[in-house]
Amino acid sequence: MRLLTDNATVVVSGTRIAEELGTSRTEVWRAVQHLRELGVRITGHPATGYQLDKMPDLLLPEILAPMLKGTIFGARVHHYFRTGSTNVAAMQAAAEDEAEGAVFVAEEQTSGRGRGGHSWASAQSQGIYCSAVLRPALPPADTLLLSLLTGIAVAEAVEQTTGMHPDLRWPNDVLLGGKKFCGILIEMNAEPTRVRYVVVGIGVNVNQPSFGGELEPIATSLRMESGREWSRVELTAALLKSLDGWYRRLAQGAPEARANILLTFEERSSFARSRHVRVEEEGGYEGVTEGLDERGFLRVRTDKGQRIVLSGTVRAADER
Ligand code: BTN
Numbered sequence: 001m002r003l004l005t006d007n008a009t010v011v012v013s014g015t016r017i018a019e020e021l022g023t024s025r026t027e028v029w030r031a032v033q034h035l036r037e038l039g040v041r042i043t044g045h046p047a048t049g050y051q052l053d054k055m056p057d058l059l060l061p062e063i064l065a066p067m068l069k070g071t072i073f074g075a076r077v078h079h080y081f082r083t084g085s086t087n088v089a090a091m092q093a094a095a096e097d098e099a100e101g102a103v104f105v106a107e108e109q110t111s112g113r114g115r116g117g118h119s120w121a122s123a124q125s126q127g128i129y130c131s132a133v134l135r136p137a138l139p140p141a142d143t144l145l146l147s148l149l150t151g152i153a154v155a156e157a158v159e160q161t162t163g164m165h166p167d168l169r170w171p172n173d174v175l176l177g178g179k180k181f182c183g184i185l186i187e188m189n190a191e192p193t194r195v196r197y198v199v200v201g202i203g204v205n206v207n208q209p210s211f212g213g214e215l216e217p218i219a220t221s222l223r224m225e226s227g228r229e230w231s232r233v234e235l236t237a238a239l240l241k242s243l244d245g246w247y248r249r250l251a252q253g254a255p256e257a258r259a260n261i262l263l264t265f266e267e268r269s270s271f272a273r274s275r276h277v278r279v280e281e282e283g284g285y286e287g288v289t290e291g292l293d294e295r296g297f298l299r300v301r302t303d304k305g306q307r308i309v310l311s312g313t314v315r316a317a318d319e320r
Contacts, residue, residue: 001035002062004042004052013049038081038107039124057125057232059105067237071244072101073132080106082124085113087201090131091187094197100135103240112203115185116313120203121215128204128236132243135197136251140190143198144296145258147172148265149246150184150200155268157238158182158204162222162230168269170289170298170314174204178316179220181205202239206232262292271314272298278319281312289314 003017014025021028025046032042032050041053061077068074076099083089086104088111093102106129109122122129136146151172158166158174166182167175174182185201205211205221207229222230249257266272275289279300287302298309 001040001058001060004050005055005060005062008052008055011044011049011051014046017050035081058107059128059130059233059236063233064103064105064236067233068240068244071241072248073103073240073244074101075099076102078102078104080104082106082108082110084111085109085201086129086131087113087185087187087199090133090199090201091189094133094199095189098133100133100197102133104131104133105129105236113185113201114183114203120183120185121211121219122203123208125232126208126221127206128202128232128239130203130236130239131199131201132240133197133199134247134251136195136247138195138251139193140188140195141295142250143186143188143195144171145250145261146198146200146247147184147186148292148296149250149261150186150202150243151182152261152264152268153242153246154182154184154202154204154239156242157235158222160242161235161238162226164222164225166268167271168265169271170265170269170292170309171296176220176222176225178319179218181220181222181225200243204235204239206230206235258294262294262296265296266291271316276317278315278317279307279309279312280315281309286317 014028017028018025029046036042040056042050043053044050059079061079065074065077083106086106090104108124109129112120112122114120151168151174154174155166169175172184173180182204188198189196207223208221211219273289273291277289278286285302287300290299290301293299300307
């Protein structure tokens with residue numbers, strides 16, 4: 001891939017690639033076939049040489065890392081054409097001492113994981129599937145703030161890159177036109193009072209043309225909302241830059257960081273206040289939202305008094 005992207009406008013001979021990689025032309029042909037199966041458009045064959053059809057929108061470390069200079073995410077970008085789940089890869093690496101800021105991105109996930117044991121549709125090169133390892137010196141309860149700030153970072157990045165204005169649904173779904181285009185899955189390893197490591201997993205539907213079946217009424221993509229395709233590379237870089245800013249302010253204990261996260265979430269979310277919602281928790285109940293408490297939990301006024309949503313799913317009461 002690197003040889004082809006470095007020479008994006010020219011035909012690179014199979015012999016030259018073989019020489020530079022220290023392998024045979026047959027092996028080069030096999031590698032090219034493999035890249036084609038993974039969705040990279042390459043023309044040519046061993047006799048004529050190979051050429052990239054167009055610069056691919058791949059989340060390759062060579063492309064992404066330089067865009068992330070100055071953030072905690074620039075130093076270690078791990079890329080997979082296909083993997084089970086970037087969250088699983090990141091959790092395993094973190095257990096083996098992977099450093100804070102390591103990022104795991106995939107073009108396709110074969111067992112993408114969602115919240116509550118759901119799966120996450122992860123079609124090849126259409127979405128962003130990205131997991132980052134963090135090692136915050138925070139108590140486990142503060143990971144809710146991490147969830148909230150990740151949603152804010154996604155909304156900011158989408159706004160900057162596409163000009164669209166996403167909505168946030170507590171704790172961390174990101175919506176456009178009332179449908180979800182981004183989900184966040186935070187997993188961690190912690191002691192009762194101390195987080196060892198956290199993996200922040202982010203799935204963004206970018207260029208999916210449609211969703212069928214049970215996803216159809218609830219899922220959308222940036223392309224479906226805007227009628228055009230978007231660069232996943234640009235979006236991923238914007239997202240990780242924004243996440244870097246919000247995370248660093250929280251992790252460094254900036255005095256106003258917590259209040260800022262809560263305030264910004266409330267400003268950006270149509271669900272945070274005065275919204276009639278249904279909460280799927282403890283048998284389910286309805287009420288009107290009354291903002292976040294100081295830890296980031298959602299307050300809901302019901303006819304039996306105020307309740308705090310601890311982990312349930314929140315939906316607009318009029319949603320099907
Ligand atoms: C949700 O259900 O809303 C959360 C979805 C999280 C999906 C992302 S994609 C990258 C990372 N790897 C996974 O397996 N899941 C998360």
